[in-house]
Amino acid sequence: MKQAMIYKGFAPEELSKDDLAKINRYTRRELGVDEVYVFPLILCDNEIDRDFERFSIEALHKLRRLFLGKTGIFDHNPKGTNQTARIFHTAVEQDALRTTATGEIYHFLTAQAYMVRSExxxxxxxxxxxxxxxxxxxxxxxxxxxxxxxxxxxxxxxCQHTSGKLYDGVPCHYTLNKPTDAYEWSFVAVPAQPAAGVTKAYTADEQDCGSLNAVIAKLKATDTSVTFSRNDVNILNEELDRLHQLAETGEIYRNELKKEVLRSAALSGSGISQKAVSAIADKLTAEELRELKKSFASAGGKQPVPFLQTAGSLLPHGSNENTQFLI
Ligand SMILES: [Zn+2]
Incomplete structure (x- = not known):
């Protein structure tokens, strides 16, 4: 997910016939100039962003075609399906006076979107x-x-390079090239930004960038595919490692619990074979295993249940054969 900016909309008199004709290509009926609200957006550019990624100029041209006709949804009202806007015009523009960090002329993808003027x-x-x-x-x-x-x-x-890390004094970055699809865009309301002419900005979520929650939110926000930064990938890998360790611990705990169930079953005098109990136990959750253990234990409670003890304590006092365990 990348952040784009939208700017103040046009007044109806600023709309040309050409604009209206383009808009009406997407509408069910011909809309008049007073019925539509048109606003410009800057979608993306070829400058390296804070994820150390940038689009190639070629990619911007491809995205220009891909974003045409794409709808945007206002996220503060996800059920308000009427609150959508659609991109009807896109263009790649350049600022000849500005060069990017890689020395290219600054290029940016602009768009115009319309929405219906309604209550x-x-x-x-x-x-x-x-x-x-x-x-x-x-x-x-x-x-x-x-x-x-x-x-x-x-x-x-x-490769072995890390984005943002310096190589020969130059930070490594990734160039996003050959776009294959552009997705629906969504609006996020934020307070006005002090800097004018900002072409890429970040939402409150994005400021949280670097946190696991932000990465997960990004994952959940898409139902197709999403581009992750190197930093996001590192965060996800760390989380996977942590979950693996937790799973290992859980596995050990589960195996211990299963052993206890088998033991309680054997002592309960239920007559169920160890093989059958083992097969059942394999299908149960830890919570269910605890329940099962409890019920076997209470069934076995009618008989004296010996504790797990070292053999030594069962042997006559003074015996030296206390190195074996009776289980
Ligand atoms: Zn590399």
Missing amino acids: KNKDLILDIDAGIKKEVSVGCAVEEVLCSVCGKNVKKQP
Whole structure:
């Protein structure tokens, strides 16, 4: 997920016939100039972002086509299916006076989106018009994620370089190339940003970037695919390691519990074979195993249940044969 910015909408008189014709390609009926609200967005650019990723200029041109017609949803009202906007125009623009960290001329993908002026959208339109910028999460799938140090496509062949780390004094970054799909975009309301002309900004969630919750939220926010930064991947790997360790501990605990169930079953005098109890135990959760152990123990409670003891304590006092355990 990348962050884009939307800006104040156009007044109806600013809309050209051409704009309206483009919009009406997506509508069920012809909409008039007073019925639509149009606002511009900057979707992405070729500058290295704080995930140490950037789009290639070629990718921006491909995304220009992919984002055309894509709808955006306002996340503060997920059920409000009417609160959607659609991109009807996209363009790759450049700022000849600005160069990126890699020395390219700054290129950015702009879009224009429209929404229907309705009672439901009134507040939203007011917000945008009031200059409260809305940030937009945009997502896309790319075929290539190229390491700036070795040039390898790390999506296919991981390399040993770490994004953000310095190599010969230059931080490693990834170039996102060959986009294959652009997803629906979603609006996130945020307070106005002090910096003007910001082309990429972050939501409150994104500021939490680097936390496991933020990475999981990113995962849950998509139902197709998502691009993760190197940092996100590291966080996920750490979490996987932690869960593996927990699972190992759980496995040990479960095996111990199963042994206790088998022992209680044997002592309960229920007559059920160890093999049958073992097969049942294998299908039970830890909670169920504890229950089973309890019921075997209470059934066996009618008879004296010997404790697990060392053989030594059962042997006559003074015996030396106390090295064996009676189980
Ligand atoms: Zn590399």
